[in-house]
Amino acid sequence: MLNQTLPFDAANPAEALRQLPARKAAVFALYGADESAEPYIGTTPDLRRRLERLLRPAVGQTRRLQLVSRVRRIAWQITGSEFESLLLQFCLLEQAYGAKVLERMHLRPPAFVRFHGGNPYPRLTITNRPSLKESQWAFGPFPSRTSAERYCEEVLKLFLLRRCEENLDPHPSHPGCVYSEMKKCLAPCYQGCTDERYAEESDAVRSFLATRGESKLTIIGQQRDHASEQMEFEAAAALHAQFQRVESVRALAAEIVRPLSELRACFFQVSANPEEVSVFLYENGELRGPAPFSTLGMRIQNEQSGSSSLFAQPMAIQPVPESEPQGSPSGTSSTPGTSSQPGRKANRDLLEARLESVLESLAATRPQPNATTRQGHLALVTRWYYRPQQKRIGEICFPHTGENQPWPLKSMLRSIGRVAAASLSPASLSPAGLPPTSL
Numbered sequence: 482m483l484n485q486t487l488p489f490d491a492a493n494p495a496e497a498l499r500q501l502p503a504r505k506a507a508v509f510a511l512y513g514a515d516e517s518a519e520p521y522i523g524t525t526p527d528l529r530r531r532l533e534r535l536l537r538p539a540v541g542q543t544r545r546l547q548l549v550s551r552v553r554r555i556a557w558q559i560t561g562s563e564f565e566s567l568l569l570q571f572c573l574l575e576q577a578y579g580a581k582v583l584e585r586m587h588l589r590p591p592a593f594v595r596f597h598g599g600n601p602y603p604r605l606t607i608t609n610r611p612s613l614k615e616s617q618w619a620f621g622p623f624p625s626r627t628s629a630e631r632y633c634e635e636v637l638k639l640f641l642l643r644r645c646e647e648n649l650d651p652h653p654s655h656p657g658c659v660y661s662e663m664k665k666c667l668a669p670c671y672q673g674c675t676d677e678r679y680a681e682e683s684d685a686v687r688s689f690l691a692t693r694g695e696s697k698l699t700i701i702g703q704q705r706d707h708a709s710e711q712m713e714f715e716a717a718a719a720l721h722a723q724f725q726r727v728e729s730v731r732a733l734a735a736e737i738v739r740p741l742s743e744l745r746a747c748f749f750q751v752s753a754n755p756e757e758v759s760v761f762l763y764e765n766g767e768l769r770g771p772a773p774f775s776t777l778g779m780r781i782q783n784e785q786s787g788s789s790s791l792f793a794q795p796m797a798i799q800p801v802p803e804s805e806p807q808g809s810p811s812g813t814s815s816t817p818g819t820s821s822q823p824g825r826k827a828n829r830d831l832l833e834a835r836l837e838s839v840l841e842s843l844a845a846t847r848p849q850p851n852a853t854t855r856q857g858h859l860a861l862v863t864r865w866y867y868r869p870q871q872k873r874i875g876e877i878c879f880p881h882t883g884e885n886q887p888w889p890l891k892s893m894l895r896s897i898g899r900v901a902a903a904s905l906s907p908a909s910l911s912p913a914g915l916p917p918t919s920l
Contacts (some may be wrong), residue, residue, distance in 0.1 A: 482554040482573060483510060498759040501529040502559065502710035505753075508569045509557040510647065511535070511548060520556075521548060522573050524566040528557055529753060561759055561904075562750035562866055564875055568761070571857050580853045588860035590621030592629035594636075596687055597817045601676075602649045602669050603683040604642060605633050610856070612762065613766075621691040621860060632733045634836050639724035639730060640686050640698070641667045662835045665749055689739055695744075703726060736879060737866050741766075745886065746862065747840070749774075749876040749896050751904045758897050759775050762843035767850045768858035779832060833890045836897075876900055 487498045491510075511521040525531035536549045560566045567586075571751040574582040582588075590609040596618040607629050611619030623629035637644060643666050645658055645819045651672045663670035665821045688696040705720035737746065748761040748770070756777055761770030850858070865873065876896035880886040 482576070483508065483558045484812060485558060486554060486807055489552050489555050491552070494538065494549055497555065498529060498533055498536065501532060501555070501557075503527070503529040505529075505559050506561070506563075506566060507557045507559050508566050508573065509555065510573060511552045512554040512556065513551050514553050516554075521552075521575050522570060522577065524560075524563075524570050528559075548586070559753045559769075561753040562875060564750045564761070564833070565759055566747065567861055568768060568770075568858075569878065571861065575853060575857065582853065583860070585855055586855055586857070588864070590856050590860060591624070591863040592626040593621035594690060594714040595619050595635050596690060598683075598687065599647070602643060602644070602651075602679060603686070604644065605637065605686070606646075607633060608743070608811060612742055616716045617740050618687075619741040620734075621833075622737055622740065622744075622863045623734075624863065628733070632730070633732045636686065636689060637732060639689070641665065642686050643669060644702065645670065652689075657688055659862055693734050693736075693738060694727050695725050698731070700771060720747060733915070735866070737862075738878075743886075745880050747888065748865075749893075749900045751875070751880075751900060757899050760839050761838065762845065763858065764844060765847075765849070766855040766859065767847070768862060769847075772839045773842050774839050776897070779901070781898050781902045781905065818908075832894055836890055836893060854914070874903075890914040 487497055487500060504527050506526045508524050509522070509528060510531065512518075513520075521535075523531070528819075534556065535546060536552060538549050539545060539547060545837045551781075558569060560569060571582060571586060579586060583590075593608050593611050595606045595608045595611060595615070597606065599615065600616045607626055608619065610870055611621075615817070620630065623632065624696075643649075644660055649670050651669055653671055655671040657668055657671050657673075658666070660666040663668070665673040667679050667682060669676070685697070701720055701724045705717050705724060707722060708714075708717040737744070743764065748763070750759045750761065750771070750772070752759040752773060754773065756776055757773040757860060759771035760766060760774050761772075865875075866877065878889060878893045878896055878897060880888050
């Protein structure tokens with residue numbers, strides 16, 4: 482899986498260490514004489530420095546890990562981002578250790594709010610391991626079980642869904658519970674409502690979870706506007722307060738929270754190649770990539786300059802056929818954002834077509850991933866997404882809501898531009914977003 486390898490002689494370690502790239506982030510594996518044995522796998526922001534610590538013989542006593550006498554081969558792969566390194570490390574460790582990879586990488590399955598749609602009287606619970614059969618009723622992921630429980634509790638305050646855990650057999654002699662006494666439950670346990678009425682309330686809860694509150698906000702907003710038009714200002718004020726209450730609950734669920742069966746996302750990360758951006762796709766429970774997106778001939782906006790009129794949208798220079806099998810042509814420049822024909826601009830559709838080609842290659846049909854892969858990839862996505870904003874390197878885009886869920890290509894190209902600009906030095910960008918050689 483690692484694309485570079487090097488034999489290692491324990492009697493002359495300096496010879497092999499000199500051949501390693503310096504100041505390059507990478508994932509590496511150290512193999513002993515028995516290739517079938519489990520290798521030592523790790524990630525590092527500086528490959529040569531890390532392996533020198535592991536493989537250079539120490540003078541005198543040291544508590545540092547010493548592997549020089551055991552290693553016979555070094556394999557590595559240069560990566561452009563921590564996101565790419567962790568995904569590659571997960572794949573290697575999964576091959577070596579199977580299901581134990583989750584424990585070795587300290588990956589915990591994220592929490593989901595589970596809607597028990599298969600029960601005649603649905604309710605909500607929290608789970609860390611949603612099944613594939615009920616993935617359309619598992620809403621998440623959340624960063625922790627505590628945050629999922631809080632969101633679930635606030636949602637239940639907006640509806641009259643039951644909170645008991647027993648399998649109900651409704652009968653008038655059922656004693657009920659405190660929530661039915663407080664009028665916070667429709668009380669199907671003692672037939673306090675019809676089955677049709679409870680099914681209607683259940684559908685409203687499921688729609689709320691699937692749209693992150695948008696379904697209820699739309700209804701309340703229409704009722705508020707109608708009351709205002711009829712000059713029923715007290716009713717409009719009450720509906721506005723309810724609208725704000727729903728918005729506060731909606732804010733507890735991040736944009737990534739949606740039905741697990743519909744969870745799709747595209748990630749953009751810095752590539753090891755300075756003329757590319759790495760694209761990852763999360764779909765069908767699997768994180769795929771990286772796929773390279775060439776930024777040759779792409780105008781990179783410098784958002785720190787304050788310029789936003791002319792170069793606010795990504796733009797391609799006049800197309801020139803490129804040697805890469807990306808499909809769409811672009812400019813022939815040695816630096817992202819530069820071109821040999823600075824004055825001529827081609828249609829922005831060239832970049833969109835190039836991006837569609839990359840997405841199609843990632844979305845190709847693949848076998849269903851196993852449970853360990855699904856849990857690990859989802860945990861990696863959740864860990865990255867819920868990092869503090871200043872520590873979350875890279876960009877993420879979600880598809881539009883709808884039947885076919887198309888990707889927002891223009892927004893994705895802007896994200897690619899920001900990632901590409903982050904990998905460049907400030908001197909390589911002009912205030913307007915063009916390289917100095919193009920002005």
